[in-house]
Amino acid sequence: MGSIYVQFGELVKALAAIEATTQRTTMVKLLVSLFKKASPEEVGKIVYFILGDLRPPWEGVELGVAEKLCLRAVSKATGAAVSELEALYKKTGDVGEAARRALAASKRPGLLAFGSQKPLEVSEVYDTLLKVARATGEGAQDMKVALLSSLFARATPEEGKYIARFVVGKLRLGIADMTIIEALSDAYGVNKEALEKAYHVYPDLGRLAKHVAEGKPLDEIRITPGVPVLPMLAQRLSSASEILAKLGGSAICEYKYDGERAQIHLTPGGVKIFSRRLEDITHAYPDVVKAVKEAVSAKEAILEGEIVAVDPDTGDMLPFQELMHRKRKHDVATAVELYPTVLYLFDVLYVDGEDLTEEPLIYRRVRLSEIVCETDKVSIAKWRIFDNAEAVDVFFHESVSMGTEGLICKSPSSIYEMGARGWNWIKYKRDYRSEMIDTVDLVVVGAFHGRGKRAGLYGAFLLAAYDPSTDMFYTVCKVGSGFTDADLKKMYEILQPFKIPHRHPRVVSKMEADVWFVPQVVIEVIGAEITLSPLHTCCLGAVRPGVGLAVRFPRFTGRYRSDKSPEQATTVAEMLELYKRQKKVVQPE
Numbered sequence: 089m090g091s092i093y094v095q096f097g098e099l100v101k102a103l104a105a106i107e108a109t110t111q112r113t114t115m116v117k118l119l120v121s122l123f124k125k126a127s128p129e130e131v132g133k134i135v136y137f138i139l140g141d142l143r144p145p146w147e148g149v150e151l152g153v154a155e156k157l158c159l160r161a162v163s164k165a166t167g168a169a170v171s172e173l174e175a176l177y178k179k180t181g182d183v184g185e186a187a188r189r190a191l192a193a194s195k196r197p198g199l200l201a202f203g204s205q206k207p208l209e210v211s212e213v214y215d216t217l218l219k220v221a222r223a224t225g226e227g228a229q230d231m232k233v234a235l236l237s238s239l240f241a242r243a244t245p246e247e248g249k250y251i252a253r254f255v256v257g258k259l260r261l262g263i264a265d266m267t268i269i270e271a272l273s274d275a276y277g278v279n280k281e282a283l284e285k286a287y288h289v290y291p292d293l294g295r296l297a298k299h300v301a302e303g304k305p306l307d308e309i310r311i312t313p314g315v316p317v318l319p320m321l322a323q324r325l326s327s328a329s330e331i332l333a334k335l336g337g338s339a340i341c342e343y344k345y346d347g348e349r350a351q352i353h354l355t356p357g358g359v360k361i362f363s364r365r366l367e368d369i370t371h372a373y374p375d376v377v378k379a380v381k382e383a384v385s386a387k388e389a390i391l392e393g394e395i396v397a398v399d400p401d402t403g404d405m406l407p408f409q410e411l412m413h414r415k416r417k418h419d420v421a422t423a424v425e426l427y428p429t430v431l432y433l434f435d436v437l438y439v440d441g442e443d444l445t446e447e448p449l450i451y452r453r454v455r456l457s458e459i460v461c462e463t464d465k466v467s468i469a470k471w472r473i474f475d476n477a478e479a480v481d482v483f484f485h486e487s488v489s490m491g492t493e494g495l496i497c498k499s500p501s502s503i504y505e506m507g508a509r510g511w512n513w514i515k516y517k518r519d520y521r522s523e524m525i526d527t528v529d530l531v532v533v534g535a536f537h538g539r540g541k542r543a544g545l546y547g548a549f550l551l552a553a554y555d556p557s558t559d560m561f562y563t564v565c566k567v568g569s570g571f572t573d574a575d576l577k578k579m580y581e582i583l584q585p586f587k588i589p590h591r592h593p594r595v596v597s598k599m600e601a602d603v604w605f606v607p608q609v610v611i612e613v614i615g616a617e618i619t620l621s622p623l624h625t626c627c628l629g630a631v632r633p634g635v636g637l638a639v640r641f642p643r644f645t646g647r648y649r650s651d652k653s654p655e656q657a658t659t660v661a662e663m664l665e666l667y668k669r670q671k672k673v674v675q676p677e
Contacts, residue, residue, distance in 0.1 A: 094126045096208040099134060100247050106261055112560075112593040115263065119271035126210070128301035132294040133214040135268060140259040142218055144292040146316050146360075146368045151221045153232055153255050155183050161236035162187045162252065166194035181584075187252035192245040208242050213251065220255075258585045262592055262606030264655075266559040268293050276300045288318045288506035291366060311443050313355045313388045316362040318507030322496060324515040324662055326669045328480035331497045331514050339497040340449060341480055342471035343487045344515065345432050346408050347396035348651055352380055352431075354389045361395075365653045372414045375424050376431050379465035386439050386459045393433035394469070400428050405491035409647065433460060434469040434496075437504055445504040452504070473500060484516060493517055509556060509659060524615045524639065524670065528553070528658040529649045531561055532583060532609045533592065534601025536568075538576070545576045546583070550601045551613065551642070553626050555660045561607045562660055563597045564626040564637060565615070570644030582609055582648075596625045607654045612647035615639035618667040627664045637663050 102122045106115050119138075123131055136142055143149040159173040168190045177186040216239055223231040236255065240248050253259045269287060273280040278300050286309040287296055299309065311317060325331050332339055350369070353360045359377040361370045370377060376395060384391070397410040406427075413427045414420075436456040437445050444452050453471070460468060470487075474480045484495050494517040502512035517526050530551035538547030548568030552561035571579065586606040591597060594607060620631060621638035628636040649657075 093209045093211065094122075094130050094134070096210050096213050096247055097244065098122070098125065099137065099210055100244075100250050103138070103250055103259075103261065104246065106263065107588075110590055110593050112267065115267060115593055116271050116274065119263075119268065120275045123271060123275040123297070123301070126301075128298050130210050131301040132298035133210055135297040136294040137210070137214060137254065138259075138261060138263055138268070139265075139293065140254060140257060140261070141294075142214070142221055144294065145366050146362055148368045149218075149221050151217065151232075151255055151257075152228075153220065153236070155256050157229060157233060158183055158236065158252055158255050159186065161233045162190050162240050162248070164233060164237035165240035166190045168194065182253070183256050183258065184249035184253035187240065188245045188249035191240065191243065191248040208239070208247060213239060217254070260586065260588055260606060262586070262588070262594070262608065264559055264594060265291075265293060267594075268297070272297055272300055276303075278306070282306050284507075288508075290315055291318050291507075311390065311438055311445060313353050313390055313438060314357075314360060316351050316353070316366045317390070317437065317445075318366070319349065319351065319364050319392070320505050320507070320513060321509035321656065322513035322515045323509060323511050324517065324665060326517065328477040328484070328516065331516055332475065332477055332480065334511050334514060335497060335499045336501075338473060338475040338500060339480070339514075340453070340471055340473055340500050341483055341495045341497045341516075342434055342469045343432070343490065344493045344496045344517070345394040345396045345469065346405065346491070346493050347394040347429075347432075348408065348411050350376070350393055350395050350431070352376075352389075352391040352393065354380060354384055354386060354391070356387060363651055364656060365651065371420065372423075373429065374420065375465065376429060379431060379463060383461050383463050383466035384459055385461065388438070388440050389436060389459060390438040391433055391456070392435040392437065393431050395429050395431055397427050398430050400426070405430075430464075431466045432469040433466065434471075435504065445506065448501045448503065449498055450500040480516070524617045524666070526666070527612045527614045527645055527647075528564075528639065528663070528666070529610050529652055529656075530564060530613050531607045531654045531657045532579075532605055532611065533561055533563065533595045533597065533607050534599070534605060535583065535603045536566070537602045541573075542576060545580045546603070547576075549579070549611075550597065550599060551611070551639075552595060552597075552607065553660045553663050554655055554657045556655070559594065559655075561592075561595045561654070562626040562628070562636070563595075563599060563624045564663060565613070565624065565639040565642040566599065567613055567639075567642040567644055569642065570613075570646065572646075575644065575646070578648075579609075598623055598625060610649040610652045610654060610657050612645045612649055613639060613642050614645055615643065616641040617670055618663060626660050627667075630664055631667070637667050 102118050105118050163170045177183055216235055220232045220235045269283050273283050286306045289311050290309045349364045351362045359380050361373055363369045397406040414423050436452050487495055497514045497516050499512040532549050533552045534550035535546035536548045538545045548566050551565050552563045586608045588604050591604050617640050618637055619640045620635045622635045624636040624638040626637045
């Protein structure tokens with residue numbers, strides 16, 4: 089049993105040690121030690137802080153504090169001029185380091201460094217930050233500054249560093265959810281697989297940590313309308329006959345729409361729409377909310393579908409990029425008018441108290457058709473059952489001709505495996521001939537300094553594929569082509585919060601990048617082919633001893649996959665399959 093109160097300084101020491109290590113096993117041990125010291129109430133708060141959040145992502149709780157406001161709070165606590173702090177921040181590039189130096193240099197007698205205050209506790213810091221997030225309306229900025237300055241006034245320089253980083257969203261730890269789960273399993277003697285399954289059903293690690301710390305059984309955690317579950321993911325193949333063989337001879341084949349995957353929760357309180365990253369995107373789709381209320385007869389339901397942009401004049405499907413116009417926070421009504429959408433539903437996980445995730449897909453399809461009355465705004469994804477490869481191919485070409493990406497082929501008897509990427513769902517896109525025709529979504533793990541016109545920015549990026557079995561990222565190419573000047577500037581800006589001083593513990597690389605990042609940003613890439621390479625670690629030794637797989641002549645497509653988490657990027661298994669496919673397919677005459 090942990091202590092009643094954990095001093096914030098203990099958490100900070102652990103964070104500093106985690107930041108300094110390149111070993112994942114060390115990271116887990118540090119977390120286990122920390123969890124064991126804490127009470128159940130504090131374990132949840134510690135987990136949230138480590139992840140850089142105050143609440144789970146779908147609740148959308150944001151501090152609403154930018155660097156300038158944070159530095160104002162540090163100024164108020166230390167007496168240092170804001171201009172002096174801004175210069176320090178500009179010099180170090182780290183708001184946390186600026187705060188640390190200001191606190192270390194302060195001579196104000198109220199500071200803990202001079203021994204007149206009791207140490208900060210984890211709960212005090214967390215609860216104050218939650219108050220900062222919830223301060224709204226007139227005078228909110230002054231309230232936020234006052235609350236933050238009260239924390240900085242009691243913080244040691246090192247504590248202030250991590251408070252400041254947390255506040256501006258640049259904690260830079262990049263600890264994976266699976267690393268937290270492993271540490272919780274070790275700390276509380278809970279079965280790791282059971283813990284992972286509970287997380288898939290209710291992906292709120294703070295709540296889950298408190299639950300296991302209190303010794304409660306994991307089977308109490310069930311699918312809950314209003315709380316998004318981790319989506320089921322697909323593998324990929326490029327031969328209809330192989331797909332049917334993998335799926336036991338028959339498959340439910342459905343159009344693979346080029347839109348935004350959405351998990352839709354209908355409750356008596358209204359409709360919520362979540363992205364595949366579990367973020368609440370309801371604000372962007374008021375038209376979908378209205379359409380779901382009109383089309384779905386259930387009182388409570390969890391549905392899955394694809395939101396697709398359509399041409400307002402022709403009704404033709406538009407590519408995914410067009411949906412990005414719907415992401416703006418202001419003038420949503422205009423975006424709705426200019427970029428209308430259709431929702432194509434393909435699964436139902438829950439209906440009026442009935443958990444359907446353990447039911448076979450064919451049954452879920454029947455239930456979906458029972459509760460959905462199709463309209464011009466809500467349709468059930470077009471699907472057929474086939475046991476013949478030629479028929480699958482005809483349906484595939486029909487799908488592509490309608491403006492889709494191909495098919496998703498699914499086992500009719502498959503249950504809904506939350507968070508899993510198995511062979512029960514298989515993407516059937518295009519043939520992979522001698523060249524790489526299809527794109528891959530890869531994670532930026534490093535960068536190389538630009539030269540000439542690219543001086544002062546990054547000239548190329550080190551990209552990696554994800555391996556769910558090890559929860560690690562393995563490099564697959566270095567890409568510098570396809571980026572416009574605007575792209576390079578944008579990449580520099582979006583990567584800055586994830587910059588770290590060494591290779592991340594979850595990245596396996598033979599190459600030495602100039603700059604390393606927390607694996608977070610996903611981009612789409614295409615290349616000439618997938619080839620063997622001794623320089624990269626993706627599928628190392630899988631084809632030939634000592635060599636991995638790489639994308640040859642990679643090029644950025646211009647598509648930022650902000651809808652995907654790093655763990656939803658292309659996997660090493662998919663890379664191997666793509667490599668095998670391109671070698672097998674016979675060239676057309």
